[in-house]
Amino acid sequence: MEKHSRRTFLKTAAVATATLTSLPVKKVKASQQYVLSEDRMGVLVDTTVCVGCRNCEWACKNAHDLPAGNLEDYEDKSVMKKMRRPDETALTVVNQYNNEENPSLPIDVKVQCMHCDHPACVSACIVGAFTKNENGAVTWNTNKCIGCRYCMVACPFQVPAFQFDKALNPLIMKCDFCFSRTNEGKLPACVEICPVEAITYGKRNELIEVARERIKNYPDKYINHIYGEHEVGGTSWMYLAGTDFKKLDFPKLSENPAPGVSESIQHGIFAYFVPPISLYALLGGIMWITKRKRSIESEEGKNHE
Amino acid sequence: MNEYIKPEPLKRKFFTPGVIILIVLAFNGLIFLLGRFFFGIGAVTNLSNQYPWGLWIGVDVAAGVALAAGGFTSAALGHVMHREHIHVILRPALLTAMLGYTFVAIGVFVDIGRWYYIWHPLVYWNGNSALFEVGICVMIYMTVLYIEFLPIVTERFIGRVNFKGILSFLNKPIDKFLRLLDKGLGITMFVFVIAGVVLSTLHQSSLGTLMIIAGPKMHPLWQTPILPLLFLLSAISVGFPMIIFESIIASKSFGLKPEMEALSSLGSTIAPLLGIYLAFKIGDMVIRGTFVYLLEPTTQSIMFTIEVVVGIIIPLRMFLSKAVLKSPPLLFTASALVIFGVLLNRINNFIVAYNPPYKFSTYFPSIGEISVTVGLAALLILIYRIIVLNFPVISLANKFNVPQTKYKVRG
Numbered sequence: 010m011e012k013h014s015r016r017t018f019l020k021t022a023a024v025a026t027a028t029l030t031s032l033p034v035k036k037v038k039a040s041q042q043y044v045l046s047e048d049r050m051g052v053l054v055d056t057t058v059c060v061g062c063r064n065c066e067w068a069c070k071n072a073h074d075l076p077a078g079n080l081e082d083y084e085d086k087s088v089m090k091k092m093r094r095p096d097e098t099a100l101t102v103v104n105q106y107n108n109e110e111n112p113s114l115p116i117d118v119k120v121q122c123m124h125c126d127h128p129a130c131v132s133a134c135i136v137g138a139f140t141k142n143e144n145g146a147v148t149w150n151t152n153k154c155i156g157c158r159y160c161m162v163a164c165p166f167q168v169p170a171f172q173f174d175k176a177l178n179p180l181i182m183k184c185d186f187c188f189s190r191t192n193e194g195k196l197p198a199c200v201e202i203c204p205v206e207a208i209t210y211g212k213r214n215e216l217i218e219v220a221r222e223r224i225k226n227y228p229d230k231y232i233n234h235i236y237g238e239h240e241v242g243g244t245s246w247m248y249l250a251g252t253d254f255k256k257l258d259f260p261k262l263s264e265n266p267a268p269g270v271s272e273s274i275q276h277g278i279f280a281y282f283v284p285p286i287s288l289y290a291l292l293g294g295i296m297w298i299t300k301r302k303r304s305i306e307s308e309e310g311k312n313h314e
Numbered sequence: 315m316n317e318y319i320k321p322e323p324l325k326r327k328f329f330t331p332g333v334i335i336l337i338v339l340a341f342n343g344l345i346f347l348l349g350r351f352f353f354g355i356g357a358v359t360n361l362s363n364q365y366p367w368g369l370w371i372g373v374d375v376a377a378g379v380a381l382a383a384g385g386f387t388s389a390a391l392g393h394v395m396h397r398e399h400i401h402v403i404l405r406p407a408l409l410t411a412m413l414g415y416t417f418v419a420i421g422v423f424v425d426i427g428r429w430y431y432i433w434h435p436l437v438y439w440n441g442n443s444a445l446f447e448v449g450i451c452v453m454i455y456m457t458v459l460y461i462e463f464l465p466i467v468t469e470r471f472i473g474r475v476n477f478k479g480i481l482s483f484l485n486k487p488i489d490k491f492l493r494l495l496d497k498g499l500g501i502t503m504f505v506f507v508i509a510g511v512v513l514s515t516l517h518q519s520s521l522g523t524l525m526i527i528a529g530p531k532m533h534p535l536w537q538t539p540i541l542p543l544l545f546l547l548s549a550i551s552v553g554f555p556m557i558i559f560e561s562i563i564a565s566k567s568f569g570l571k572p573e574m575e576a577l578s579s580l581g582s583t584i585a586p587l588l589g590i591y592l593a594f595k596i597g598d599m600v601i602r603g604t605f606v607y608l609l610e611p612t613t614q615s616i617m618f619t620i621e622v623v624v625g626i627i628i629p630l631r632m633f634l635s636k637a638v639l640k641s642p643p644l645l646f647t648a649s650a651l652v653i654f655g656v657l658l659n660r661i662n663n664f665i666v667a668y669n670p671p672y673k674f675s676t677y678f679p680s681i682g683e684i685s686v687t688v689g690l691a692a693l694l695i696l697i698y699r700i701i702v703l704n705f706p707v708i709s710l711a712n713k714f715n716v717p718q719t720k721y722k723v724r725g
Contacts, residue, residue: 094672096363133527135449136431137440153438156427159445161366163527167670170363171427173356179427260671262530270539271527272442278519278542279447285512292394292508299396 045126049145050191051213051245052200053220054119056257057230059207061089061103061117065199069101069121072187072198092258095121096170097182101199106257116250118257119199119208122147122168122184123237124245127266133163138181145213145245146186154181165241165260165267186245213245220249242266321405321706323470324568328703332567336692343689346682347424355427358682364670369679372664373687374421377657378414379452379521380549384560385411385459386514387553391583393507400576405466405707406564407557409698412459417694419456422449424686444523451517458510462503468496470705518549525663533667534604535618540594541663547594551587552656554580555629555649562646564708573709578639581648585633588652592626617658617666625655 063083070077075098089105101121108116124147131139131147138153139160149160149169156179161169172179187197195201200210209216217238224231236254237247240262250257278284350358361368388407392400423429435449475489522545525532538544558577565572599605608615632638632648639645665677679687702708 092672094363129527129529132440132442133445134440135443135445136434136438137443138438153431153434154428155431155434156429157422157425157445158366158427159443159524161363162525162531162668165529165531167364167531167672171366172354173359173361173363174354175427176352176354176357179354258672260530267529268442268527270529271444271523274523274526274539274542275442275444275447275520278516278523279441285516288515289508289512292390292511293504296394296396296504296508299394303396303398 045141046143046145047214049126049143049213049245050186050210051124051145051216051247052197053209053211053216054246054248055207055209055223056116056118056248056250058205059103059117059119060205061086061105061115062204063089063103064202064204065101065119065208066099066103068198068202069184070099072190073100073185075099089117093120095168095184097172097180100182100184104258109252116252116257118248118250121199121246122186123166123240124184124186125165125241125267126243126245127241127268129163129165129241129267130160130169132268132272133159135159142188144186144188144191146188146191147245148185148188149181149183151178151180156181163267165262213243213247216247220247223249239264242269321466321709323704323706324702324708326568326703328699330567333696333699336696339692340689340696343686343692346685347689349682350424350686351429355425358680358686360677360680360683362675362677364673364675365665365668365677367664367668368677369665369683369687370421370425372661373657374690375418375425376521376524376664377660378418378421379518380545380552380656380660381556381653382411382414382418383514383518383549383553384556385414385553386511387550388557388580389462389507390511391580393504394511397579399579402573402576402709403557403561403580405709406561406702408459408462409701409707410556410560412456412463413694413698413701415452415456415459417690418452420690444520444527447520448517448524451513451520455510455513455517458506458513461499461506462510465496465499465503466705466707468492468499472496514549515546519543519546521545522663525667528668531668531670532663533607533614533669534602535599535607535614536663536667538598538602540598544591544594544598547587547591548656548659551584551591552652554584554587555652558645558649559653562642562649564702568702568708570708570710572642574640574642577642577645581633581639581645584648584652585630588626588630588633592622592630595622595626614662614666614669617662621655621658621662624651625658626652629655 064080067077067080067083069075086105089103092104093099093102095102101119103117103119106116106118108114124145126141126145128139128141128147130149131137131141134154135157136153136155138150140148140150142148156171158169158171158181160181161167161171169181169183171181187195187199190197196210200208209219211219217235220235220238224233224235230251231249232251232253234254235247235249236259237244242265248254248259255261346358355361359368359370384407388400388404391397392404423432426432435446436453440446472489472492475485475492477485519542522541522543525537526539526541529537558580561577562572564570608619629648629651632644632651637644638648668677
C-alpha cells in the first residue's frame with residue numbers, strides 16, 4: 010500500500026482539483042447581479058412640510074393587508090411621545106421631535122426602508138431572497154427566505170422586522186416601496202394619501218435636483234444636506250430637514266456602500282477559487298513530503314535492526 | 315515508538331450520576347425546544363427586531379464551530395505533517411469535531427425561522443453573502459467529517475456482522491461491502507483529510523466576515539476588517555486546548571491515565587499560536603486607535619479586557635512554562651482559559667459588541683435560550699459517551715498489543 014499510494018495520491022489530487030476548478034464558473038454566475046437603472050425611482054421626504062397626521066401609516070397598512078383600524082384613530086398623537094420603529098405590524102411610522110427654534114411646530118419624520126442603491130440585505134442574504142429592482146425598490150421573496158435574520162443584522166438603518174411570534178412561515182417585514190402598486194402605475198400608498206405633499210415620488214435623479222433647488226431657494230429653512238444622496242452609497246428615499254439629521258435620530262453613515270468591505274473580503278478569499286486550491290495543493294505537498302520522510306526513516310530503522 | 319496504541323470501545327457502565335444530570339439537562343432543553351417549534355422563536359427567546367441574533371447564534375453556532383476546531387488542527391498536525399506521537403488523540407478529536415459540527419447544524423436548525431427551508435442554500439446561491447459561504451462550507455465539512463469517521467465504523471463491524479434468523483444471509487454481503495468500503499476509504503482518505511483542513515480555514519475565517527457587514531452597529535473594539543483573520547487565528551489556537559481539555563476530562567471520567575506525552579507535545583505548540591493571535595489583536599487595536607474605548611468603563615470595554623487578559627495573556631504565559639506542560643491540572647487550567655477566551659470572544663462579537671442604532675432594551679438571553687444551549691451541550695456529551703463506549707475511539711496504552719495498523723490514516 011505504501012508504494013502505490015503516492016501515485017494514487019497524485020491521481021486523486023488531480024481529480025479533486027479538476028472537480029473544484031469546475032465549480033467557480035457556476036458560482037460567479039450565481040452571485041447577485043442587479044441593474045441600477047438611471048431612471049430608478051425615489052422619494053423625497055421633506056420633514057419641514059410633514060405635519061405628522063400619520064395618514065401614511067394607515068394607507069400603508071391598508072396597502073399591505075395589515076390590520077389598519079379607522080383613519081380617525083390616527084389623529085391620536087399620544088403614540089408619538091415615544092420613538093417608534095417600523096416593525097412587523099407597521100412598515101412605516103412617523104416620529105415627532107422637538108423643534109428647538111419653534112417649539113409650537115414639532116418636526117415629524119416618516120421612517121421606512123430607505124431602499125439603498127447598494128443594499129446590505131441583498132448582499133447579506135444567504136439565499137438571495139432580496140432583490141434590488143430596476144425601479145429602485147428592494148423587495149423580499151418569501152419563497153426563498155429561510156428566516157436566518159442576517160438581513161436584520163446587516164441593515165444599517167435597522168429596518169427589516171421579523172415575525173418572532175409565528176411558529177410557521179414567519180415573514181421578514183419591511184416597506185417594499187409598494188412594488189405591486191407601482192407596477193400597476195399607481196403611486197405608493199403613502200405618497201398618494203399625504204395631504205400636504207411632504208413626500209414626493211419621482212425619478213431619483215430629478216428628486217435630487219428638486220431638493221437642491223429647495224435648499225438653494227430657502228437656505229434659512231433647510232440645512233445643506235440631502236440625507237440619502239450619498240449615505241451608504243445612496244438611497245432611493247431621501248430626506249430634507251431644517252435641523253441636523255443626528256437630532257432626528259438618523260444614523261451617521263459613511264458614503265461607502267454598506268456591503269463593500271464584506272464583499273471585497275469575500276471575493277478576495279474566493280478569487281476564482283485560487284486561494285483555496287493553492288492551500289489544498291500546499292497541504293498536499295506537505296503531506297507528501299512528510300510522509301516520504303517518515304517512510305525513509307522507518308526503512309532506515311528496519312535496516313538497523 | 316515502542317508503545318503501541320490501539321483504540322478500543324471502552325468497557326464501562328453507561329449510567330453514572332453525572333450522566334443522569336446530563337440527561338435531566340438535555341430533557342429540560344428539549345422542553346423549551348418544543349416551545350420554540352410550536353409557538354415560535356419569540357415565545358422562548360428574548361430576541362427582537364433590535365437584537366435579531368442572540369445566544370443561539372453566538373454560542374451554539376459561532377462558538378460551536380470555533381470549539382470544534384480541534385478536528386482540523388489535529389488533522390493538519392497528525393495527518394498532513396505526520397506527527398506520529400499525537401495519533402493517540404486524533405480519533406477523539408475527530409469525534410468531537412464531528413459531534414460539534416452536528417450540533418452546530420442543529421443550532422442553526424433551531425434558530426432559523428423557517429427550519430424546513432434549511433436546504434435552500436444548496437439551491438439558491440448568493441456568492442456575495444458571507445453566511446452563504448459559511449453555510450456551504452460547514453455542510454461540506456460536516457460530510458467530510460462523517461467520511462473521516464467511517465473507517466472507525468467499518469473497523470468496529472468488519473468480521474462482526476452477525477445477524478440472526480432470516481437476515482443471516484445478509485451477513486456475508488454486508489461484511490464484504492464493509493471491507494470494500496474500508497479499502498476504498500483507505501486509498502482516498504488523504505483527499506478528505508486535506509479537504510477538511512482547507513474547508514475549515516475557509517469557514518472559520520468567513521465566520522469572522524459575518525459581522526463586518528453590520529458596520530457601525532458593532533462596537534469598534536471588535537469591528538475590524540481583519541475579523542476573518544482574527545477568527546481563523548483564534549480557531550487555530552483553541553483547537554489543541556480543546557483536545558487537551560476533553561482528553562483530560564475523558565481520562566478522568568473513564569478512569570484512564572491522561573495521555574500526557576501527546577498532550578504536553580500539543581501544549582507546547584499553543585503558546586506560539588496564541589502569541590500570533592494576541593499580536594494581531596493588539597496590533598489591530600493600536601493601528602485603529604480603539605484602545606481609547608478601553609478607558610471608558612462600559613460593558614464592552616470590561617468584556618474586551620477579560621477576553622484578552624484572562625483568555626489570551628494568562629494562558630499564553632502558562633503555556634510557556636515547562637512545569638505547566640507536565641502537570642495535568644495546570645495544563646487543564648491553561649487550556650480551559652483559552653477555551654473560555656475564545657467562547658467569550660464569539661459571545662462578544664455576536665452579542666456584546668452588537669449595538670443597534672435604535673434600541674428599547676438591552677438583550678440578555680432568556681431562560682429558554684440558555685436551557686436549549688445547555689441541553690444541546692449535554693446531549694452532545696451523552697452521544698460522545700455512547701460512541702466511545704461502542705466504537706474504537708479512545709486508545710488504551712498497552713505495550714503488548716498488536717502493532718498499530720488500522721487507526722492511522724491510510725494513503
